[in-house]
Amino acid sequence: MRAGRWNPSEKRVIIEHVPIPQPGPNQFLVKLASASLCHSDIMAIDAGQTATLGHEGAGYIESIHPSAEGKGFDIGDKIGFLYIIGCCFKCEGCMIHILHCVTGKQLLQGFTTDGFFAEYAVVDYQNCIILPESIDVKKAAPIFCAGITAFHAVDSSELAACDWLAIVGAGGLGQIATQIAKAKGVNVVAIDINDATLEVCKQQEADQVYNSRTSKIYVEELKQLTNGGCKTACVFSNAQAAYAGVPPILRLGGVMMIVGLPHDNIPISTMDLALGRYKVKSESTSIPQRMKNAVDFLGEHGIQPEVQIRRLEDLNDMVNEMRAGTATKRMLVTF
Template sequence: MKAGQWDAQNKKVVINDIPIPELGKDQLLVKIKSASLCHSDLMSLARGHGDTVTMGHEGAGVIEKIHSSAEGKGFKVGDAIGFNYFINVCYECDGCQIHNSRCENTNLPMCQGFHTNGFFQEYVLVDYHTAVVLPPEIDVRRASPLFCAGITAFNAIDSCELHPGQWIAIVGCGGLGQYAVQYAKAMQYNVIGVDISDDSLDSAKEYGADAVFNSKTQADTYVDEIRKLSGKGVHAAAVFSGANAAFDGAIPLLRTNGLLMVVGIALEPLQINTLDLITGRYRIKADSTGVPRRMSKAVAFTAKNNIQLNVDFRKIEDLPAMVDDMKNGKARQRQVVTFD
């Protein structure tokens, strides 16, 4: 089968022919229908791998085979499914109820696409614990971004615990932010998009944002304008950017006791004023893709509200160019590899 891999020795993306994997305990053999490129994949390449590994941690596909140990777990051959990417964990301990990277019963949690083969290949092995059957409203050929970007965005917006009519700022309106705008509107919040890219802000408007502001070109005015528009500041600001400046710029947007939702992975430690926290200037929470048991709620909400991104369909041979486009800021839509 074809696989898009990171060649660690030569530091480049290559397309290789590799064997179709053999089923093991608790596993499903899945024919990939869509796999998408995420900024986290580029972060992984920057860190480097010791071995050549198939890239990609956002995937969706159709079950081809089921190991006997995974029978009777709610899946059947032919089901369209999406899946998380953490494996080699117990899924049951206290740590796994929070995040699978915190598993208390293994010293080596693994991420498919980072530590072991991921989803830019024609067939993949999926632990049934991480999988969910897709409702018919979700097209498996464009579903892969949901299984990192989408679920992360849903969890973050859902965890803000706002009420209809309250205000939320989506700071960083790239792929995750565009999902977040749609989820926030579906939850009946007033949504403000903030970014330094007019293209990203145009997309946020397309997905329903009530107002958008460029924090670079409107640097002197956007905070006051947002505070005026929202009454006295937004009730929550969810930061989907990894830029430290995005976090610093989000705090002034908040009203007293507003919520700073941390989603983006900042390159440097955040500067937090503890006096602000103890006096109720603002609160802090954080969220991510989370654990498999949270996926069903996100998937059902996505299907009910017809939430999806515009995607750029590509072939596996395009993966090197896809990576270059993302590195160079040329990717305007989520890039999705499909297999026939």
């Protein structure tokens, strides 16, 4: 099969022909329908791993290991899955971001399988879910990191209908979060430094968008629009500046939701926390047991990731575009 593998010595993605993997105990062999690029894949590259890239995927069950039979799945089922495979951590339901720690120094330690930018992959049945008919498997890959993470972030943000939510970082996660928030009846302000990604959020019915780089008075305008500030700010950017800009846009007692992962720790005012000016929460893709609620919501409301369909041969260009911050939608390969 073809696979897009990062070559550390050449510092680029190479499309190689590698053996089709075989499912082990409790696993399926999946024919990939789609795979998409996530910023966490850049962390894998920075960690110097020689591996097939990609942890966002969806596809069809090709074969089932005997130990995974009778678990509610059949050959041909259209499925999505969390990338927790071959895990050596002895915890119940380890989180996806164990794979993608902030420093990258522990990335993929204890994991023995490659990623989803390939024609086939093996997945553990415990991490799989049958896709609703309303979700297109050819575009579903970003749901299984970005989409689920965005849902958890919005769902945990302590928002009621008509509250104001700031989406800080209008890329792939921010665009899905905008759709989720609007489906919940929440007012949305999207903030970014990229007008193209902001335009996508605007098309998704964000109530207002602000370019924090070019607008000198957006904080004042936002406070006037929201009658004192947003109830919650979900930060999907990994930029320190994005986090630094959150306290001024929150109303008293608001929530800073940490999702984006900067390389360095973010500064938090202990005085602000002690005085109750705002509080800090965080979300991630989380564990497989929480996946169904997110996928069901996305399917019920017809929420699909905004994607740009590419070829597997474009994967190296995709990596460069993500590094440069020029991508406006989730970059996806179909098979």
